[in-house]
Amino acid sequence: MSASVHDVVLTARGLGKTYAQPVLGEVSLELRAGEVLALTGENGAGKSTLSKLFSGLETPTAGHMLYRGQAYAPVSRSEAERLGVRMVMQELNLLPTLTVAENLFLDNLPSRFGWISQKRLRQMAVDAMAQVGLEAIDPDTPVGELGIGHQQMVEIARNLIGDCHVLIFDEPTAMLTAREVELLFTQIERLRARGVAIVYISHRLEELQRVAQRIVVLRDGRLVCDEPIQRYSSAELVNLMVGRELGEHIDLGRRSIGGPLLRVDKLSRGEKVREVSFEVRAGEIFGISGLIGAGRTELLRLIYGADRADSGSIALGQPPLPVTIDSPKSAVSAGIALITEDRKGEGLLLSQSISANIALGNLGAVSRAGVLDRGAERELAERQIQAMRIRSAGADQVVGELSGGNQQKVVIGRWLERDCQVLLFDEPTRGIDVGAKFDIYGLLAELARQGKALVVVSSDLRELMLICDRIAVLSAGRLIDTFERDHWTQDQLLAAAFAGYQKRDALLHPAAPRMDA
């Protein structure tokens, strides 16, 4: 490595990216050799977009970059990699059936007349793995047999082959165990000492504080902080990420909360969901918070019958009576709706029209003896387009062409046509712009006002604190605690989210842990 520590390796000036809407604007920053930069911010703040601009996966629509003193405008990932800017993606790009060595050198296998030179390949692989301190792994092991942590090391080793001056990690610890995280941090420290400029994207504050020297916070596509990380306490960092002061309110109108409408009793499935019990009342918005992987989505899927529960029961109605839910079909006929997190993969027929999508769950209502009444179907779609303010070219427009917010409204609109008492929302505002978010909050409040019971899962704590009457916190599959409006603080909610991953005694006293400043 020629660069000495703290030389600027990569400079961004006024970088911006606009798709349909601006997602990143006027970002200027410097990456320095031998420094770990923590890049953080809420979901949708623009972290991924920024790292994609660095690594050539996207091209900026404004601003420019300098890399080692030269203009830098990569048009592809391979161009960026050739120059030495590399990225370890959240999803590993490894072929599980090939060996470690084959994966490492897939694009450049040593060969003679097309026959792979096994000996040379082996030696090259051993050298590459030594760079990440994993000489112990046999390069002939199929990658699929390694744990996720070691797979990630293979991915990192692959990125270190050839020149590497900038290495970007996108949420690298999402799937790792504590020991694997340690392994990763050791390697990051080694790379840093070698003079690599590292960008570390994560929400996990304690990790950022451990591994990074400088912190950059993005909020709504803008850079709001670029400072040495030790200047901030955990609480200050949370505030920086979340931005707006707590206690912010939106007026969602008044509503009255009635008796219990949904009762979940000791619902369990494997390690993911463990004996979760709660009650939701008519007219209530019940939030479920927790870290990624805490079992939130899995819990909703169990209630909806999309997955089978190992044990536990569900009761529904006023008063709640036991119901058997073994499939989405039985959930829907019992009056439960699920708006999934992955609306493209699980919610919508992307290549079909708005009207076909809205009518999908309600074809009985727009048909006679199995024959569709297209006029009625259209009417239904147009009614929802109006009511939900779906911006479109008309009921015949293909859903895949709509923006995220409007797609979400189509999914919700489908359920509004059916009279569901209980609506389960999984990340209802993910990937949606701010304006549409507030439309959806208003809609949730309106549904609650009609006496429905709403369960809302969200990774955005601020969102839950804004709209919910109560918030339950899941951690490692368990429901740690339930907080009432006006009786919660962000610190308490965060502490509960971590509680399940700490020692057993912390579990028994969920109120005890504090966020140390």
Place this chain on the structure above:
Amino acid sequence: MKTTPLENQSAAPARRSGTYLGLGTYLGLAGALLAMIVLFSMLSSHFWSYSTFSTLANQIPDLMVLAVGMTFVLIIGGIDLSVGSVLALAASTVSVAILGWGWSIVPAALLGMAVAALAGSVTGVVTVAWRIPSFIVSLGVLEMARGLAYQFTDSRTAYIGDAYAWFSNPIAFGISPAFIIALLVIVIAHLVLTRTIFGRYLIGIGTNEEAVRLAGIDPRPYKVLVFALMGLLAGLAALFQVSRLEAADPNAGSGLELQVIAAVVIGGTSLMGGRGSVISTFFGVLIISVLAAGLAQIGASEPTKRIITGAVIVIAVVLDTYRSRRAARRN
């Protein structure tokens, strides 16, 4: 006040739902068909004649009904390779019922169709229950059905006589009852696909089965039904063939599945599921059949016929893919 309805101008709705492939597709298919007819008429003085037409009308009902069933199967993202064997199985069943048990023709015909529908249901149930690709399940059923057909007929062609011949004999203008039935099947299937809840579910399942399931609809019975329907239509095709040949041949329909799939795909139905049209499939059947008849007329040898037919299939699919990609880019 004079205001231009700006909203209407911007709202050029791209109607591309799964059952409608666009006027362009229909015009393209009709144009290709017309071009082939003109070409063969120029190459052979006998092509443009009543006898060509009546031969075609006599032969295509089998392919028409099979292709309709296959259109449904492809729309849900499946494939059924067993149709040729199931056809032979149904024909053999009919022969056993008539020759072996002395049944009369109507119950024998019904039994044949029931057996075919059962074979289709087996493919459907196994595919759905164990979530196995229908490709491999139907490959197994292909072998089993063919084996049963040999067993029923002792591996010999069973002569049934002209009991069913009226089915294939022209009643007017070279058109037989079989052809009329096949046309009816096409019209009904088109209406089912475009106008009924069942049809809409099939498109939905082919587009995104998980989304359909999470919308509170159990996709499994519909999928089984599609394979059962495919079997039933193979049974109907078997009756057409028995009436034409006046015999049940246990070797009948071997390799037919490829011809059927080719016709459906030429029509523009997607092998990935979610997109297809029965009307387009009808055009695909006509194109394949006119091509075969025309090549025979101009005296092409069997190898030449196969080479040209194969090339046409590939070109048709390449053109369709090119067209739909371009349409996708425009949006």
